[in-house]
Amino acid sequence: AGWLRKLPGTEKYTLGIKVFTLGRIADQGLSSCQSVRPLLEELASKTGETAILSMSDNVAAVCVDKIESSQRLKISSEIGQHFPLHAGATGFAVLLGMPEEQVREFLFRADLPSFTSKTETDPHKILERYHSLKDAGYVVSTGAVDPGVTGIAAPLFFAAENSYGSVGITMPEHRAQGEILRKAVDAVLETASAMEKKVSLAQKRGERP
Template structure:
């Protein structure tokens, strides 16, 4: 059981902010001898859960993990959302992302690529912080205030760029504004030069269970197009919410 737990902990080290890690990184983060960490990594490699990265000595999540992540597309939420995501992508030309909570972070459930050569998006199964970026802030905004405080305290407010909100009080104000407006905006909070727009998706019991968002280079989301994109994202999220309610999907 201890071996299984260590292997799971190794897998959870990888994410949007740590797409690749060395044996030394993994050993340090889990307080393991390098030889032990390497043994666990070797076992994960055998099953395709970890693979060698293009950078010599580093490892990344393997193809089997991505295959498992794609398996979630068969769930009711994704089945309902996907055609509406495709329509939203056609209307805007941008990449559309469906995400939800996983413990104290966000996870990309599904995405539809835009038609532009230069795109901004998460991979399916990729995780991301909740305090920065449109998707994360939407997911965080609709949690109970006590849950918000716990996440902020436990995870912290890492600064990714000059626009990342790192003050807890300012973040709480931002989350309140998101609930009042019904959508979130992110102006380069995770990656400079990008702009994100996200809106909540609700279950029939009115719990925010997911976020629908668009991310793109900032220069493509300005002025009238930005306003129009906000309207389209909010409308698409509401349509998914209505479809979930009509089918009784919690």
């Protein structure tokens, strides 16, 4: 849904909002995202979970690439899927990469809908969480957008393109425990660092990322 839109009173179709959304993101760094796909594949392989690469469109985190988990019980995502910035790991990690001034502007101007009983919608409390997680550089969130789903994500910033994003994984809540959770956090952080370094190095060399 969202890729094509039927024109009223006709049998013709036009491009939908998802196409235009991804088009805007392409201008902001999709070439970088394409270059780091092997690292996304490695993250999915290491953790056994669905790996998601997202970029900000200024109002949400939009999935621009994903590698599905091979496990029978898994959490799936779609290219073009929107994740709220104020709730859940994928979106909140984008906020972590942004300067506080931009985060404040977003939180106190945007509509912050509730998805579950665990969704925080108070901008003051969300800002407190931003401060508490900023230094750690990652987010673990369970049930804030979808019940029974745990997400782990870290922020991305591609300086030359001035674009913000996140990389992470999603898994059923019951698997996000103990040593599995700890190793998953480490894998996400390593992937985020490797992605930023790869893009930065290519840009310094004057190469297309």
